[in-house]
Amino acid sequence: MIYSITNEEFSLYQTLVYQQTGISLSDQKQALVVARLSKRLRELSLPTFQAYFDYVVNDTDQDELTRLLDLISTNKTEFFREPVHFQFLKEHILPHLQDSRCVRVWSAACSSGEEPYTIAMTLYDAVPDPAQWNFKILASDISTRMLAKAGKGIYEEEMVAHLPKGVLRRHFLRGKGDNLGRFKIKPHLSGMVVHRRINLMEDSYPIRAPLDSIFCRNVLIYFDRPTQARLVAKFDRYLKPGGYLFIGHSESLQWITHPFTCVAPTIYQKPGREVKREA
Numbered sequence: 075m076i077y078s079i080t081n082e083e084f085s086l087y088q089t090l091v092y093q094q095t096g097i098s099l100s101d102q103k104q105a106l107v108v109a110r111l112s113k114r115l116r117e118l119s120l121p122t123f124q125a126y127f128d129y130v131v132n133d134t135d136q137d138e139l140t141r142l143l144d145l146i147s148t149n150k151t152e153f154f155r156e157p158v159h160f161q162f163l164k165e166h167i168l169p170h171l172q173d174s175r176c177v178r179v180w181s182a183a184c185s186s187g188e189e190p191y192t193i194a195m196t197l198y199d200a201v202p203d204p205a206q207w208n209f210k211i212l213a214s215d216i217s218t219r220m221l222a223k224a225g226k227g228i229y230e231e232e233m234v235a236h237l238p239k240g241v242l243r244r245h246f247l248r249g250k251g252d253n254l255g256r257f258k259i260k261p262h263l264s265g266m267v268v269h270r271r272i273n274l275m276e277d278s279y280p281i282r283a284p285l286d287s288i289f290c291r292n293v294l295i296y297f298d299r300p301t302q303a304r305l306v307a308k309f310d311r312y313l314k315p316g317g318y319l320f321i322g323h324s325e326s327l328q329w330i331t332h333p334f335t336c337v338a339p340t341i342y343q344k345p346g347r348e349v350k351r352e353a
């Protein structure tokens with residue numbers, strides 16, 4: 075069966091997706107919604123997008139809503155995407171944490187995990203004695219499907235083909251037999267990363283310790299400006315004074331009011347680095 079969506083049906087999805095995720099689907103996204111949801115309508119033998127909408131909103135445990143949001147969201151990512159951010163982490167953030175040897179980073183829309191594992195590799199490789207450091211990376215996303223992938227830490231060869239041989243050797247286990255062509259993140263990295271489902275639209279997040287850095291890259295672009303402004307204000311609450319916010323290279327905070335100082339393109343710092351006092 076070939077599905078099509080009416081303007082009225084599409085606007086139901088626009089409102090639902092916006093309320094649940096902050097993602098604003100422009101009118102040009104009708105074809106995308108049809109392409110991504112048709113298979114699910116077929117699986118459920120539902121005749122129209124209205125019928126699927128009713129099915130989603132009447133599902134009391136909200137499993138179908140989670141599924142719908144999984145299908146709608148764009149999950150493109152890769153290891154060492156926008157590499158200057160990792161360089162900055164290594165050269166400008168890590169040296170200031172030498173005394174405490176404790177680093178807390180949040181990858182706030184981690185998709186299938188390449189970003190938090192890249193942060194883990196960067197930190198691990200940047201110090202001579204990683205076992206003496208306390209590295210903790212919180213990796214979160216709204217998509218349970220992506221989080222399941224991230225938690226497994228298993229990637230097909232094409233996802234790691236661009237990585238230097240040394241990185242592959244140090245940080246990945248090469249699959250054998252049935253797993254030939256797959257690469258699994260080694261335990262010294264997976265042990266640094268905790269995965270959790272967090273919807274960025276929630277009023278507060280289950281994060282206790284103040285963070286040294288937040289990576290929120292390539293997701294702001296899907297939100298409208300008021301939503302971006304609310305989100306960035308929340309990030310401010312969870313960062314240490316002097317902590318950093320990284321956004322995607324095609325994103326900008328230029329159009330919203332925020333308390334951060336732009337220290338490099340797409341890198342923002344919360345004012346007031348803690349000053350170390352002499353004893």
Ligand SMILES: C[S@@+](CC[C@H](N)C(=O)[O-])C[C@H]1O[C@@H](n2cnc3c(N)ncnc32)[C@H](O)[C@@H]1O
Nearest residue numbers: 095147150151183185216217273274291292293
């Ligand atoms: C394009 S990926 C970005 C992945 C990674 N940060 C990067 O730059 O490579 C966008 C991710 O944002 C997630 N996302 C969208 N809306 C969200 C929300 N309201 N809360 C949390 N994650 C969300 C999607 O599920 C998707 O995995």
